[in-house]
Amino acid sequence: xxPFRKHTGVVVPxxxxxxxxxxxxxxxxxxxxxxTGFGEFLFYDWRFSGDGKEFGKKIGDxxxxxxxxxxxSILVAGKNFGCGSSREHAVWALADFGFRVVIASSFADxxxxxxxxxxxxxxxxxxxxxxxxxxxSKEIENYQLNVDLETLRxxxxxxxxxxxxxxxxxxxxxxxxxxxxxxxxxxxxxxxxYEAKHPACAEMKVILAG
Amino acid sequence: MGETGNMAPRTLFEKxxxxxxVAAPEGQSTLLxxxxxxxxxxxSPQAFDGLRANGRRLRQPLRTMATVDHNIPTTPxxxxxxxxxxxxxxxxxxxxxxxxxxxxFDMDSAEQGIVHVIGPELGITLPGMTIVCxxxxxxxxxxxxxxxxxxxxxxVEHVLATQCLPQKKPKTMQIHVSGKLAEGVTAKDLALxxxxxxxxxxxxxxxxxxxxxxxxxxxxxxRMTLCNMSIEAGARAGLIAPDETTxxxxxxxxxxxxxxxWGEAVTYWRTLAGDPGAQFDRVIEIDAVSLxxxxxxxxxxxxxxxxxxxxxxxKSFGQEADxxxxxxxxxxxxxxxxxxxxxxxxxxxxxxxxxNSRIEDLRAAARVAKGQHVNPKVRAMVVPGSQAIxxxxxxxxxxxIFLDAGFEWRESGCSMCLGMNPDILQPGERCASTSNRNFExxxxxxxRTHLVSPxxxxxxxxxxxxxxxxxxxxx
Numbered sequence: 001x002x003p004f005r006k007h008t009g010v011v012v013p014x015x016x017x018x019x020x021x022x023x024x025x026x027x028x029x030x031x032x033x034x035x036t037g038f039g040e041f042l043f044y045d046w047r048f049s050g051d052g053k054e055f056g057k058k059i060g061d062x063x064x065x066x067x068x069x070x071x072x073s074i075l076v077a078g079k080n081f082g083c084g085s086s087r088e089h090a091v092w093a094l095a096d097f098g099f100r101v102v103i104a105s106s107f108a109d110x111x112x113x114x115x116x117x118x119x120x121x122x123x124x125x126x127x128x129x130x131x132x133x134x135x136x137s138k139e140i141e142n143y144q145l146n147v148d149l150e151t152l153r154x155x156x157x158x159x160x161x162x163x164x165x166x167x168x169x170x171x172x173x174x175x176x177x178x179x180x181x182x183x184x185x186x187x188x189x190x191x192x193x194y195e196a197k198h199p200a201c202a203e204m205k206v207i208l209a210g
Numbered sequence: 211m212g213e214t215g216n217m218a219p220r221t222l223f224e225k226x227x228x229x230x231x232v233a234a235p236e237g238q239s240t241l242l243x244x245x246x247x248x249x250x251x252x253x254s255p256q257a258f259d260g261l262r263a264n265g266r267r268l269r270q271p272l273r274t275m276a277t278v279d280h281n282i283p284t285t286p287x288x289x290x291x292x293x294x295x296x297x298x299x300x301x302x303x304x305x306x307x308x309x310x311x312x313x314x315f316d317m318d319s320a321e322q323g324i325v326h327v328i329g330p331e332l333g334i335t336l337p338g339m340t341i342v343c344x345x346x347x348x349x350x351x352x353x354x355x356x357x358x359x360x361x362x363x364x365x366v367e368h369v370l371a372t373q374c375l376p377q378k379k380p381k382t383m384q385i386h387v388s389g390k391l392a393e394g395v396t397a398k399d400l401a402l403x404x405x406x407x408x409x410x411x412x413x414x415x416x417x418x419x420x421x422x423x424x425x426x427x428x429x430x431x432x433r434m435t436l437c438n439m440s441i442e443a444g445a446r447a448g449l450i451a452p453d454e455t456t457x458x459x460x461x462x463x464x465x466x467x468x469x470x471x472w473g474e475a476v477t478y479w480r481t482l483a484g485d486p487g488a489q490f491d492r493v494i495e496i497d498a499v500s501l502x503x504x505x506x507x508x509x510x511x512x513x514x515x516x517x518x519x520x521x522x523x524x525k526s527f528g529q530e531a532d533x534x535x536x537x538x539x540x541x542x543x544x545x546x547x548x549x550x551x552x553x554x555x556x557x558x559x560x561x562x563x564x565x566n567s568r569i570e571d572l573r574a575a576a577r578v579a580k581g582q583h584v585n586p587k588v589r590a591m592v593v594p595g596s597q598a599i600x601x602x603x604x605x606x607x608x609x610x611i612f613l614d615a616g617f618e619w620r621e622s623g624c625s626m627c628l629g630m631n632p633d634i635l636q637p638g639e640r641c642a643s644t645s646n647r648n649f650e651x652x653x654x655x656x657x658r659t660h661l662v663s664p665x666x667x668x669x670x671x672x673x674x675x676x677x678x679x680x681x682x683x684x685x
Contacts, residue, residue, distance in 0.1 A: 016538075017531045018410055018510050022649040027630045031281060031295040033255035033302045035363075045651045078531055080411035083444065083510075084649060085628075086346040087253065088362035106411055109446050110346060110360055117364035167378065169238045181266070184372040187241055190233045191374055194243050200272040201334075201465055 002119035003177030006148040007100045009073030011137040012063055017078035021111065024082070024090040038089055039096030074101040074145055076133045081122075082111025091118050101147050103154070105130045116170055119177065123147060123154060123164050132160060149175055219485035221382055222451045223417050226357045226482065230340045232374055239376035245339040247369045248325045249276040249312065251303040252630070253344030257367035258306040268310040270373045275334055276307050277315040279324045281630040284593050284620035287318060296631065310370075323596020323622045326350040326564040330434065331598055333463025337452035337479040342369055347564045347646065349440040353433035354460070355452035355482050357417070360441065380446065381491040383416040387424040389498035394680035396574065397432035398566060398644065398663035400424065401439035402504035404496065406514040414444030416492065419484065424498040425450060430459040431570035438565045439646055442511040451483035505551050505676050506648045506661040508539035513648075517666065517678045521549045542650055543658050544638070551676050554660070558641040559590035559671035560653070561617075561664050563627035566644035567595030569602050571664040576608040578668035581685030584616035585674030591618045591633065593625040617671065629653045642670035 029041040047065060050056030058065060064072070075094070081104040082090060091114045094102065102115070103123045115122045125133070136156065137143045145156050149171060155161035166174075173180055184191075220228070233241040247270075254276070261268065268274065281296040283289070291297040300317065307314040315321045321328055326347055329335040341351045341358035344366040351358035361375070369375060385404060391397075405412075418440050420433075428436065433450050440448030450456075457476055460466050467475040502516035513536065515522065521540065524547055527533035540547065545554070561567070561575050572594065584590045592612050594600040600622055603609055609619045626633040627645035635641055635657025644667050648659040662670065665679045 017535050020510070020647075020649045022628075022647070022652050026651055026655070027628050030252050030630065031293075031299050033259075033299055035256045035259075045655055080414070080444070083410055084346065084647060086344060086360040086362055088256075088344075088364060091362070106414060108411070108444060109414060110362060114362035114364065117362065169376075180376060181264075181368050181371050183238070184241060184368065184374050184376060187233045187235075187374070190241070191243070191372065194232045195270075195373070198243070198245075200270060 001117065001177045001179065004100065004119050004121050004149050004174045006146065006150060007073065007121070008144055008146045009100065010069065010071050011074045011076055011133060011143050011145050012069040012072035013134045013137045014063060014075055014077040015134055018080045018083055019077055020084035021082055021087050021090040022084055025087065025093040030087060030089055035092055036096060038093035039098070042093040042097045068141060073098050074103065074147065075099050076103040076130060076137060078130070079105045079127070081107050083108040086110045086114075088114040088118070091115050091120055095120050103130060103133060116174060117180075119174065121147065121149060121174065125154070125162060125164060129162055136160065219487040219489070221484040221488040221490065222355055222419055222449050222482055223357060223382055224488070226338055226340065226355070226449070227379065229338065230357070239378050241374050242340060242377045244342050244369050244373055244375055245273060246329070246334060246341045247274045247373070248329055248341065248343035248348065249274060249303075249366070250280055250325050250343070250345065251278050251299045252280045253363050254306065254366055255299060255302045256363050257344070257370055258310065260367040261310070261370055266371045268312065268370050271311040271313070273373060274312045274370070275315075275329070276303060276312050277322055277325050277328060278303060278317055280624045280628065282317060282623045283631050284623050284625045284633060287621055292632070320597055323598065324564045324567065324624055326434075326438065327567060327595035327599065330354065330430070331463070331596055333460055333466030336460060336466065336475070337456060338482050342375065346441045347438050349445070349447050350434050350438040350564055352437035352440065352447050352449040353430060354456055355449055355479070357447055357449065359446040380417045381415055382419065383413055383445070383492040383494065384419050384421055384490040385494045385496065387420065387422040387496045387498055389424055390427065391424055391498050391501065392680065394503055394665060394682070395501050396663040396665060397428050397435040399501055399504045400498070401436050401442075402506065402511065402514045402661060403501045405439060405443045405511045406504065407496070408443045408494070408512070410442060410510050410512040411444040413440065416445050418443070418445045418448040419490070420448060420450050426453065429570055430455060431568040434568065435565055439511070442646060452479045453483070503663060503666050503679055505666065507543065507545060507551065508536060509542055509648055509650050511646065511648060511661055513539055514661070515551060517551050517676055519551060521545050521547055521551065523547045552678065553675065555640070555675045556588060556642045556660070556670050557639045558635060559588060559667050560593070560626040560641055560643040560645065561591070561667050562593030562595065562625050563645035564595065564624070565646045566664050567593060567599065569599050571644065572599065572603050572608050573606070575664040575668040576611040577684060578665050578679060578682055579615040579617065579672065580611050582615050582672045584671045587674055588671050590616065590671040591620060591626065593620045593633075594622050596622045615672070626653050635659075642667045642676065
């Protein structure tokens, strides 16, 4: 996994609440069997015409397509970002598009977990702070934020500065880009002991035999 | 397994959690053992690739079960899949299951069906388990008193490789539903009523336990519907303590314990119910009498009102962000504030999905449809949740009732719930759907989805518009 230590980038405001993963990456793009190549389909139905069988025309008025946000790598959005389907494709699409950070007042659980596994930092701030970043990113051309996971600080060099919270273990994994499967496998002895006490249902073998 | 001693009173969730702790390393998340890992074609290919890339094996093939459901057509089996990308994804699952030794209920299997339907149906889902799947509606299996939740593909890979997941302990919420649901008010309406009250993020960070007389009175099918929708309130899981209804459902199913094992299992399962005095972080009380058949009017499941109400006025929203969201939702849905719900005409009806495609759902819809005719302006589709449900329904003659009334009777799969297969809405089409999400474009770009119960969906198909099923004249 790509580690995350600190990042400075242009902020793009997506001023909507409850942005669900069906919007982030519509279902017609979930049939790929790779982890890559989802970026061009990010927010497809809001950005392009057509159903995706042939690439549609850019609608043009979506905030991500405004030239001033072309280089954005930090997305700020309303509450409950990433709700709905568990599809990790949503995170792959955001990361593949070039996002390193999403800021919102709340995130859906599974989305936040999926982000962690892909080096995409989800930053929870309170509603007033989110509204302030939203306002500044609309009003100030090329508005940038510095997001530092080492110091758990977000600041814009223009007077906006705040800290954010993250549990220590997730932070440690993100900072070091750790493969958490490797961490779990360090508990091989405990897993094996648990399994010895709780055997699997052997009858499942009949399906394999068939 | 059932520890005794001087422990503080524990909730059902806490008992299941405690029974699955493999390790609790200092400063890290708790490592939970996963009893059952359900796999489908859409969220697994990248996880199997990850195993291969890292030279890892599948730790527990017999605790893993796969089926194809999300993008398979619901036209007769045996026809080639017209969509080459969908076909490739299904082939990838077949190949991965062969290579890693995963039990697979394939396209042509007599047991194929929606993963959250066949797990319980086959007795693979059992009380007190930990169950995960790369699908948010895994919460369905909580109906059995299991801790069941959806995960992303990286976590799918984690479970394939280790049969464990590092987890932060969620907060607990009890939703206590007293009283009795009225005729025509179903588990789906209870679920929609709860989400309407909590909002789509009201239970984020919590695991819900449903309790109270109205919950106890639900069949297993009803309990699955209720737990299924937990995720739509933001909760990762929703549980109901196992009881006689649960044991009667599980008993005799293909992979359920038999003989002496059955007796031991039931003895353990009886210990799972929450202890008197167990504390929850949040408790919500609902009176079943306050519920009605519900219909969503907007673009998330929390945007919902009773069938005899009206689309809300924008000024009724206190918060600016919510008002704007409602305005955008109504624009997408092509609805005006103040429109009576019963005045909304539908073009399509979908009865199916992991929420409402079980035999009881089909019986309820068939009761409404019996001797009636689908409105000529409506195209209505019934998609059983599994091949076994399809066979059972056909034995009971339900398919005749549907076909005679003008409904289509299809093969099992997720179908129009998420429109990954060819079953989709056209732009502007309005659908009464028994599925779980009315997000923009969910059932097809520009499609307008209203979530309802199976009875309400059948009634809308016949009337051509939403109608209060409590006033239905049954044949």
